[in-house]
Amino acid sequence: MSYFDLKTDLSAEDIALKDQVHKFARDVMRPVAKQFDGMKADEVVAPDSPLWPFLKKVYELGYHKALMPEYYGGLGLNPLQISLVFEELGWGSFGMSVGMTVLCFPFYCACLANQEHLIESYVKPFCECTDASIRGCWAITEPDHGSDYVATAEDYFRSPKMRGNTQIRLDGNEWVIDGQKSQWVSGGTIATHALLHAQIDPSLGFGGNGVFVIPLDSPGVTKGPALRKIGQRDLNQGEIFFDGVRVPKDSIIVEPDYYVPMMDIILAAANLCMANWAIGLARASFEEAFNYCKERVQGGRPLIEHHSIKQRLFTMFSRVETCRVVGRAAANLNFNISPPFVEYSLWAKTQNTQMAYENAHDAIQILGGYGLTEEYLTEKLFRDARATLIEDGNNEMLAAHGGHILAETYPRPPIDF
């Protein structure tokens, strides 16, 4: 279902882009997402899985490089276009949107590092790839560390008690990696490359961490099983283990002396993605409920003619519109300034995922018993939405982080240039 856009001056290019991605979300993502949702996690990544032709289609259309700069062969989208595209992808499937975007994470961050060897070895081949043979993941969370990995403002962040599960040390001209990443690494079991967060100096806690871009075909890398979870079953996640893995010295892109502010920059970008996919998820729930209410008859008349249903649908509609305003505003700010104002990404992520969850919840309530069954999309949307409240930092932790930033910076002066 199309929607009226409050931004009435979208360009012809913007509208064409939005329509193209919507068609992909409707005709390709949703059917495949439904298939994956009913499969076991290991079946989703099996050689004969529909995952592989799906990914090939993603690469042929260039959606894997939506965030990459045009100069290297990326789509070169502006902040509004990123928001438009991500809303449609989120409407198609939140989990698959995460999976499609994390593909670029090591390569996007390699662009930020702006080192020629990384551009030549990783960025250009990724952007040129059309067969889905180069796939990234974001290897950050660990069995002992979830949202505390992004709690850079907490006093414990730099405490030696924050002992990472993934240690890395320099040995001559190589880094040596030992340890493991958790089962929540998105794309973990199918990735060929990782954006790896690892601890260099444990005496500094996570303030002694670094970020690396590494290939995952090195000796000593093994993968765990694909994770089965409550929602977003169409997003591959799983552990990565490192046993004396050696990578070149120049694999590092963020060193400990600026790891903390860079962690905030990475978090700001990741949270913007979440916020904009959540618009699509909120809209999908609203549309499922709205369409059902026009058809379903109760008490001798369609549900949509019942007063309480009208109120509830309007509340759902309001959440969608609010999500869109919030997601676009935060993207327009933080995809347009460097370094970003992190609290606005945190605001957008926490608010939009909460509103998307409430819409998914309300959709089930409106559909009643049918909403609980696999016959309708609502139950999948609800399970997917539940995961978003935890993904990329649970919302309570992100809110606390945002509160800390406010305590330090509020009110921010206007941007002085």
Place this chain on the structure above:
Amino acid sequence: MAIFKDVPMVKEIFGDLWGKMIKDTEFGPKIKEGNISVLFIINDPNIVMYVDANGPIFDAEAEAKTALVTLKMDGDTVHKFWLRKVNVPKALALRQIRAKGPVGTILQLLPLLKPGQEIYPEYCKKYNLPMDV
């Protein structure tokens, strides 16, 4: 003490450097093709510089322009950047460089500046600027 001794020196160096980059390297056609314009706000010495495919302009004339990308940093960071001695992500993270404009454009601007970084040491020699910074 600041590396650039005064504003006229900055204008002379970068007026010539940008001109050469636009005329003699892929930078010119690329920024024309991408409709890219950059406003540099530099402290110590204080100078504003605007660059697009037509070349650089300075001061009030530059300030009157609306650029796609604005970069703000001090003069010493400018010097180190052109000598390839600035870790750009680190400088951004630590707010030594602040940028306004689409992140994608900024990311693609960095490699476009490489031809200028290659010839910048010649200016250092000519103007006796330190290269071991």
